[in-house]
Amino acid sequence: MSTAQPQRCGLVAIVGRPNVGKSTLLNALVGQKVSITSRKAQTTRHRITGVRTEGDTQFVFVDTPGFQTRHGSALHRTLNRTVVASLVDVDVVLFVVEAGRFGLEDAKVLALLQGGAMQGKPVLLVANKVDAVHRRSELLPWLKSMGERADFAEFVPLSAKKPADVERLLGIVRPYLPAQPWFYDPEHLTDRSERFLASEIVREKLFRLTGDELPYASTVLIDRFEEDGALRRIAATIVVERDAHKAMVIGEGGERIKRIGTEARHDLERLLDAKVHIELWVKVRSGWADSEEHLRSYGYE
Structure with a gap:
């Protein structure tokens, strides 16, 4: 038995x-x-x-x-x-x-x-x-x-x-936990897509490298996510509320946004077990964090 x-x-x-x-x-x-x-x-x-x-x-x-x-x-x-x-x-x-x-x-x-x-x-x-x-x-x-x-x-x-x-x-x-069949395959780690994880990793580096300088109301949108064998090509936009915030993100001579991209690329290559090419842009969208319409279009649940 x-x-x-x-x-x-x-x-x-x-x-x-x-x-x-x-x-x-x-x-x-x-x-x-x-x-x-x-x-x-x-x-x-x-x-x-x-x-x-x-x-x-x-x-x-x-x-x-x-x-x-x-x-x-x-x-x-x-x-x-x-x-x-x-x-x-x-x-x-x-x-x-x-x-x-x-x-x-x-x-x-x-x-x-x-x-x-x-x-x-x-x-x-x-x-x-x-x-x-x-x-x-x-x-x-x-x-x-x-x-x-x-x-x-x-x-x-x-x-x-x-x-x-x-x-x-x-x-x-x-x-x-109840006795019941598993919901996912045993190798599964998350229900989120690689595209979503890419936006989150970029946002983490944005927060970590700007600290308290950048207000909370900033987010990251993935414009393009392409798989080419073991390569991921990613284009993302960092959305902020003011021109002054845009300057903070870019940094002197573009130094800060380059560092955000480099650190995000390193994390994503480890997470996705693939080579990553990433391009970052910064756009100003005033009032996005207090707009239900913007929030929905940016993927907030």
Whole structure:
């Protein structure tokens, strides 16, 4: 008689306020870069799915934009709708906070998790960046106070940068996934296309290399994505809101936009396992981030 375990598979949402390390955690869980990261708040703007198949279990992780409570532009409203919509069909939620910290923004995300579609679904408190806690003796009282805020299924202090912590989290999540066939082939890493990943990688380099100089309202559009054997030819447009922002992106003598293109090319060649030729342009579209029409045309959900 067969003693093989049935396959397990389920959707795991990763939620939290901006800049708590959700995308870093997703990439660590998948074992590959599928979601971009930067210090700029709300770098993630789309629902990103990352797939990890291990043993008899397939984990389908859903990285969501940081739930925004401070601003009310059309872009931020769209991102918040993405967060809420992502929670409807999931089997378990990883609520990511910074270990030892819990502010008003965290509380608003927790209130979202405690309402409506999330009723009865297990929520695991993931206390990230535990390596940054100076006094470990304060962690236990803090975890106890968090347990008084909500009925969390598990408490998981970790550092998303430590592989052993990530493996431990996978083991904790596994029993919460239903016994059912896998959604994807075992080699699958994400449901996003190479074209989408290219736009995200360029946007990551844009954010990382401009820092706080460039306002949040900038995005990247792929004008052309061609496959020629082991070569990818990519043309992309960086959209900003003002002429001054365009000058920031281009940099003196075009130095900054060249560096954005070079770093994006290196990442994409590793990610796509192909040679990449990339051309970048910069255009000004005033008010795009507060226009529902522009947002739809730029691919925001």
